[in-house]
Amino acid sequence: MVGSAEESRFQLQKDRMLRAAAHCFNEKGFSGTSLKDVAARLGLTDAALYYYVRNKEELVYLCYVRAADIGREAMHSAIADGGNGMDKVVRYLRNHVDAMVGDRGPIAIMSEIPSLEPEHRDEVLELSRKHGAAFEALLEEGIADGSIADCDVRMTGNAIMGSINWIPKWYHGDTAMAEQVVIEFPRILSAGLAP
Amino acid sequence: MVGSAEESRFQLQKDRMLRAAAHCFNEKGFSGTSLKDVAARLGLTDAALYYYVRNKEELVYLCYVRAADIGREAMHSAIADGGNGMDKVVRYLRNHVDAMVGDRGPIAIMSEIPSLEPEHRDEVLELSRKHGAAFEALLEEGIADGSIADCDVRMTGNAIMGSINWIPKWYHGDTAMAEQVVIEFPRILSAGLAP
DNA sequence: CAAAAATTTTAATCCCGATTAAAATAATGC
DNA sequence: GCATTATTTTAATCGGGATTAAAATTTTTG
Numbered sequence: 001m002v003g004s005a006e007e008s009r010f011q012l013q014k015d016r017m018l019r020a021a022a023h024c025f026n027e028k029g030f031s032g033t034s035l036k037d038v039a040a041r042l043g044l045t046d047a048a049l050y051y052y053v054r055n056k057e058e059l060v061y062l063c064y065v066r067a068a069d070i071g072r073e074a075m076h077s078a079i080a081d082g083g084n085g086m087d088k089v090v091r092y093l094r095n096h097v098d099a100m101v102g103d104r105g106p107i108a109i110m111s112e113i114p115s116l117e118p119e120h121r122d123e124v125l126e127l128s129r130k131h132g133a134a135f136e137a138l139l140e141e142g143i144a145d146g147s148i149a150d151c152d153v154r155m156t157g158n159a160i161m162g163s164i165n166w167i168p169k170w171y172h173g174d175t176a177m178a179e180q181v182v183i184e185f186p187r188i189l190s191a192g193l194a195p
Numbered sequence: 196m197v198g199s200a201e202e203s204r205f206q207l208q209k210d211r212m213l214r215a216a217a218h219c220f221n222e223k224g225f226s227g228t229s230l231k232d233v234a235a236r237l238g239l240t241d242a243a244l245y246y247y248v249r250n251k252e253e254l255v256y257l258c259y260v261r262a263a264d265i266g267r268e269a270m271h272s273a274i275a276d277g278g279n280g281m282d283k284v285v286r287y288l289r290n291h292v293d294a295m296v297g298d299r300g301p302i303a304i305m306s307e308i309p310s311l312e313p314e315h316r317d318e319v320l321e322l323s324r325k326h327g328a329a330f331e332a333l334l335e336e337g338i339a340d341g342s343i344a345d346c347d348v349r350m351t352g353n354a355i356m357g358s359i360n361w362i363p364k365w366y367h368g369d370t371a372m373a374e375q376v377v378i379e380f381p382r383i384l385s386a387g388l389a390p
Numbered sequence: 391c392a393a394a395a396a397t398t399t400t401a402a403t404c405c406c407g408a409t410t411a412a413a414a415t416a417a418t419g420c
Numbered sequence: 421g422c423a424t425t426a427t428t429t430t431a432a433t434c435g436g437g438a439t440t441a442a443a444a445t446t447t448t449t450g
Contacts, residue, residue, distance in 0.1 A: 009426095010426085010427095013427090027309060028309045028310065029225075029306065029307040029308065029309040029310040030224075030225060030226055030306070030307070031225055031226050031307060031310050032307070032309050032310030034406090034407055034408085035407075035408070035409090036407080044427095044428070044429090045428065045429055045430085046407085046408085046409095047409085047410085047428075047429065047430080047431095048427075048428050048429075050408095050409075050410080051426085051427060051428075055408075055409075056407095056408065056409090109306070111224065111225070111304070111306035111307075112224040112225070112226060112227070113224065114222065114223045114224040114227050115223065115224040115226050115227030151383070152375070152379045152383075155375065155376065155379040155380060155383060156379075156383050158358075158361075158362075158365055159358045159380060159383045159384060160358070161361075162357055162358040162359075162360070162361030162362065162364070162365075163353075163354040163355070163357040163358050163361075164357075165357070165361055165364075166353075166356075166357030166358075166360055166361055167353075167357065169357070169360075170353055170357075180347070180350065181350065184347045184350040184351075185350060185354060188346070188347075188350060188351050188354045188387060189354060189387075190387075191386070191387030191388075192383060192384075192385075192386030192387030192388075193386075193387075204396095205396085205397095208397090229436090229437055229438085230437080230438070230439090231437080239397095239398070239399090240398065240399055240400085241437085241438085241439095242398075242399065242400080242401095242439080242440085243397075243398050243399075245438095245439075245440080246396085246397060246398075250438075250439075251437095251438065251439090
């Protein structure tokens with residue numbers, strides 16, 4: 001029962017749970033989704049969720065960590081592929097949007113960070129801060145190498161990350177639309193950056 | 196007590212309440228703010244809020260209607276001032292951002308629409324839809340008159356409105372920053388629209 | 391100032407969803 | 421197949437914030 005296969009089954013089910021939770025939170029709002037709602041999407045009873053998570057707060061926390069992870073992966077992979085600042089920005093945007101509307105989604109919108117336990121809250125805020133800083137660094141890089149026009153990187157970062165973070169508000173798994181989003185969004189968001 | 200002055204006192208206090216609520220919701224999250232929190236900001240007891248509103252749901256609903264009103268006013272006034280499509284877009288953005296970070300704020304981020312009562316929810320969704328449509332109409336107008344490059348207006352609208360809607364997430368009444376936001380944001384968001 | 395209306399508070403109740411404990415079922419290892 | 425472990429359910433409890441009713445206070449009116 002402690003073999004890697006079993007571990008994986010547990011983790012798989014836990015991941016399914018996080019995605020079910022993200023779906024519910026995005027769809028029904030946080031206060032509007034009970035553990036029963038999340039469990040129902042998994043064909044389980046609410047009490048069963050406590051096998052995977054200590055309480056509802058931890059469920060939300062894990063959803064947010066997962067969201068942050070996906071953003072970080074998108075960023076990391078974009079940077080690893082090289083190129084100038086603009087290249088990396090566009091690639092990051094494509095990676096992240098692709099993950100959000102693709103098979104890694106849905107991703108929970110982080111609307112309840114403040115009501116997390118202090119340690120969880122601080123950790124998520126830190127992840128969030130780091131991601132924002134990483135994006136701003138890409139902008140700086142682009143400005144330095146001439147691929148991006150000089151601009152207020154803080155504000156530009158806020159603007160672009162806001163667009164990204166808001167996606168779950170209007171995208172609800174319409175796979176026909178997904179392709180369009182992946183193509184258009186990175187273009188639109190980077191259109192204003194050219195020198 | 197039914198004179199216009201009294202009516203105004205009631206409305207004034209009610210408006211103060213909506214802003215206190217918006218502040219709390221943005222700052223502490225929806226589930227993290229109790230009516231006691233909102234009341235405390237007004238120097239009142241939680242029970243006192245029931246003089247102004249039937250229940251917490253109605254409080255949220257009114258916060259959202261207020262947010263929608265402010266957006267609509269920004270839009271309306273931008274259109275009234277004439278000019279081409281791009282002019283109107285930029286003016287709308289400036290008006291809206293100015294209202295959000297200025298003395299009309301804070302404005303509640305609409306993260307709990309789904310948990311509103313069905314009629315309230317539908318009404319707010321409709322307001323939201325209408326606002327998005329109005330913005331897309333400005334984009335169409337700009338494309339038609341040549342002031343805006345041809346683009347996917349739906350996606351472009353989603354991108355720009357997302358940036359706007361996310362502002363309360365990172366702007367928390369830092370008045371020194373406010374001016375910068377009003378200047379930079381409309382520029383950044385419209386930079387990608389030029390033909 | 392006295393009466394009436396408006397506003398707030400005090401002091402409960404209440405209700406629903408989170409949480410828990412123990413039992414039941416399912417999966418796995420030998 | 422049997423013992424063990426993993427997973428889920430059943431059936432409660434529990435708690436905290438929303439809500440209410442009645443009383444108190446403040447404001448307004450004439």
